[in-house]
Amino acid sequence: MTEFNLNPIKLTQALVKCQSITPKDDGALLVVQDHLSSMGFDCSPLLFSGNGSYEVKNLFATIGSDGPHLAFAGHTDVVPPGNESSWKHPPFSAIIEDDKLYGRGTEDMKSNIACFISATEQFLKKNGENFGGKISFIITGDEEGEAINGTPQIMEWIKKQNIKIDHCLVGEPTSNAKIGDKVKIGRRGSVNFFLTVKGVQGHTANGHRAQNPVHCLTKLISKILEKPLDEGNEFFLPTAVQIPTFDVGNPAHNVIPEYAFATINIRFNDLHTPESLIQWLNEKIESIFKNMENVTCKVKHEISARSFLNKPGNLSKIVAKSISQATGRNEEPELATDGGTSDARFIKNYCEVIELGIRNQTLHQVDEFVFLDDLNELTKIYYIILENYFSKS
Ligand SMILES: [Zn+2]
Known part of the structure; x- marks a missing residue:
């Protein structure tokens, strides 16, 4: 046939x-x-x-x-x-x-x-x-x-x-x-996080009077990428974390910028939910920023798929x-x-x-x-x- x-x-x-x-x-x-x-x-x-x-x-x-x-x-x-x-x-x-x-x-x-x-x-x-x-x-x-x-x-x-x-x-x-x-x-599911770190702008020669958001944001990203979220399981690949964007938009090499931005895209398996990942990220942010003065980190999220x-x-x-x-x-x-x-x-x-x-x-x-x-x-x-x-x- x-x-x-x-x-x-x-x-x-x-x-x-x-x-x-x-x-x-x-x-x-x-x-x-x-x-x-x-x-x-x-x-x-x-x-x-x-x-x-x-x-x-x-x-x-x-x-x-x-x-x-x-x-x-x-x-x-x-x-x-x-x-x-x-x-x-x-x-x-x-x-x-x-x-x-x-x-x-x-x-x-x-x-x-x-x-x-x-x-x-x-x-x-x-x-x-x-x-x-x-x-x-x-x-x-x-x-x-x-x-x-x-x-x-x-x-x-x-x-x-x-x-x-x-x-x-x-x-x-x-x-x-x-x-x-x-x-x-x-x-797999997909979730995006949009990070905004606000520091204190200043002269690069007077770093002690400023607070560089780029330094803080790179610390956070290192923390995020430090360890894989999981190793996958019988039916799924490991959860993948990617940093598709990192922006400062500062045209001057002698100015410490006020803001730094980054996006995180996570393709996750069935060991996670968007909610558990939001909590995971908030804990990382807390651990990096809790002892920093005059710096804040704000995060927005967008759930594309579970x-x-x-x-x-x-x-x-x-x-x-x-x-x-x-x-x-x-x-x-x-x-x-x-x-x-x-x-x-x-x-x-x-x-x-x-x-x-x-x-x-x-x-x-x-x-x-x-x-x-x-x-x-x-x-x-x-x-x-x-x-x-x-x-x-
Ligand atoms: Zn189709």
Whole structure:
């Protein structure tokens, strides 16, 4: 079985031709909805607005009856193409050249949606509508932007309808060298700290009448970098602390400045929370500045994402088995937690969630592309996941 009735390549092309740069939709969700409707899905277009963000189109579609409920989650929005003249082919033309399909959103993540639709069509054709469970699609038009009126609102809406999802597959590009060699079961969190140290300005020849904030801030940073926060664990890399900015902005070599500034970015694993890191930093500041006179250190923070981990469960077993059946490879997929953030962070509070998709290689770049063969391979994996998930044995 390598030929799919509903061709995932053609379907990816149809999606890529919609210029759905967040939060514009340009017909992308309708392409998904039309295909799902024709397969018998009950489709609910969901428009969410307010909550301090712009209006976003979303789609929830479901088919089936009692039994386990598997959802597929993804986004139809894409990041801007940047300078279009740098592209080999216009970014929304979905041109195939040799063994590749080019275009913004081919990898992240329209092809993954296309493969899942194609796999589902094949599955329903073989098993009919009474396959012993439910399949749903959770598709948002805003994952790349503020992501406020997207997946978090769909998940709330689903809960209000008393719909219970058991497992969810997110179609972000996770594969590395081969399709299915890597899946994601969690993500690191990210927090930024902005430090402002105020000292006493003066002549560099009269250091005793001044208080140099640069000296104080470097002491603090040395303290922060002195020891790693942890060594990582079974599923996560060690927490990483970086100082991306250090600024004084002093043009004069004979003036002790009044202020010094620095930023700290921490990518943290599930051994920490933003709150525990805020406390950790405050203790460091206290230990350095408590005995200093006329110097203050102020800190502001910004929480970008919390870390999360889905302990590998049933879905992870089914996914691993299906990948090896589809590809004929014996090695288990890597269960990773690296990379940036995704909408899985909003779904993990409701059910076990795993990210599995096309190879991660050109997303957000100029000349983003996918290999045509990979689309067929991924569709095959998704199809076997559906067969294994709903098999009665
Ligand atoms: Zn994405």
